[in-house]
Amino acid sequence: MAQTTNAHRIKLGDSNTDCGNINDSFNTTVYNSGDAEIMRWLSPLDPGDRHNSVRAARHEGVGDWLLETTEFRDWMGGEGGADEAVLFCSGNPGVGKTHLR
Amino acid sequence: MDSFKKRISLTGRGTSSLVIDGLCDQASEGGQAVAWLYCDYLAQQEQAIANMLGAILKQVVGRGDLSKDIWEAFQKAKMVGGRRPLLADLMRMLRIAIDSLPQVFICIDALDEYLPKELPVLLKSLRDIVRGSPMTRIFLTGRPHVEEAVRRYFTKVVVIPVSPSQDDIVNYLEMRRERDDEPGAMDNELWADIVKIILEKMSDMCVGAFGVSALSTMLTKDYM
Numbered sequence: 118m119a120q121t122t123n124a125h126r127i128k129l130g131d132s133n134t135d136c137g138n139i140n141d142s143f144n145t146t147v148y149n150s151g152d153a154e155i156m157r158w159l160s161p162l163d164p165g166d167r168h169n170s171v172r173a174a175r176h177e178g179v180g181d182w183l184l185e186t187t188e189f190r191d192w193m194g195g196e197g198g199a200d201e202a203v204l205f206c207s208g209n210p211g212v213g214k215t216h217l218r
Numbered sequence: 219m220d221s222f223k224k225r226i227s228l229t230g231r232g233t234s235s236l237v238i239d240g241l242c243d244q245a246s247e248g249g250q251a252v253a254w255l256y257c258d259y260l261a262q263q264e265q266a267i268a269n270m271l272g273a274i275l276k277q278v279v280g281r282g283d284l285s286k287d288i289w290e291a292f293q294k295a296k297m298v299g300g301r302r303p304l305l306a307d308l309m310r311m312l313r314i315a316i317d318s319l320p321q322v323f324i325c326i327d328a329l330d331e332y333l334p335k336e337l338p339v340l341l342k343s344l345r346d347i348v349r350g351s352p353m354t355r356i357f358l359t360g361r362p363h364v365e366e367a368v369r370r371y372f373t374k375v376v377v378i379p380v381s382p383s384q385d386d387i388v389n390y391l392e393m394r395r396e397r398d399d400e401p402g403a404m405d406n407e408l409w410a411d412i413v414k415i416i417l418e419k420m421s422d423m424c425v426g427a428f429g430v431s432a433l434s435t436m437l438t439k440d441y442m
Binding site for chain 2: 152154155156158159160161162163164165167168171172175181183184188189192193195197198199200201202203204205206207208209
């Protein structure tokens with residue numbers, strides 16, 4: 118991997134193969150080699166895999182309306198600032214974590 | 219809030235995955251980033267606070283740009299035997315990554331399954347992130363007892379209580395019927411009886427304690 122002199126941001130390549138660095142038209146270095154190594158260094162966890170398995174098993178259509186509620190939309194819009202940054206769905210075990218999705 | 223209780227039919231991983239997908243759909247148009255974590259009792263050792271925040275950071279930067287700050291920190295770490303980033307390092311890198319985007323959503327599923335001794339640190343870190351970048355939105359799911367801990371750090375948290383609705387139990391039963399590998403063994407009359415009995419049984423139960431897990435058990439052992 119190499120560092121460009123004027124690039125404040127480094128483009129993350131989508132390949133994890135050792136194919137070296139490529140300079141794009143904006144003189145930003147595209148880093149391919151070592152991306153995966155940096156990602157592993159940041160964390161060994163890979164939440165993407167888990168999400169894919171959960172979403173594949175979700176029961177289609179159930180709960181879609183939630184995304185349309187005023188409470189959800191207000192939270193998502195961010196108008197409440199730091200004070201209203203958190204939305205917490207509270208439920209006892211067994212109400213759907215594993216089977217109803 | 220009562221209307222929520224009647225209508226919301228799923229929580230935990232079902233809710234989280236639904237919200238994550240909904241946010242991702244929007245984020246793809248608006249330039250925001252979505253990061254998520256699924257807490258798990260069985261993986262508590264892997265879910266130390268640094269790994270959790272590092273996983274959030276991975277997802278925030280994974281949408282395209284890796285900051286020079288991260289690259290330099292990594293190179294420096296390599297020179298000293300590849301030591302892992304500390305919480306303070308991750309918070310600093312996360313702050314930079316979040317500030318480079320219009321908005322970041324962080325979703326954490328099943329907070330009650332997170333390491334109890336590190337939960338306060340996780341919540342405090344989330345609060346620090348939000349205070350530094352007020353547009354950041356945090357979506358959490360978990361059992362009711364976690365609410366107290368969440369409220370300690372976010373006094374104005376919006377809480378949505380959830381429980382399974384009758385409609386969704388029926389929908390779930392229909393889904394199971396569609397997957398029946400011996401559909402010829404079921405007629406409409408028998409099916410109507412099964413649905414009726416299960417709904418009666420469910421209403422007799424403490425739904426919060428058994429809910430759909432119990433329903434699944436009934437379907438598997440007693441009725442199908």
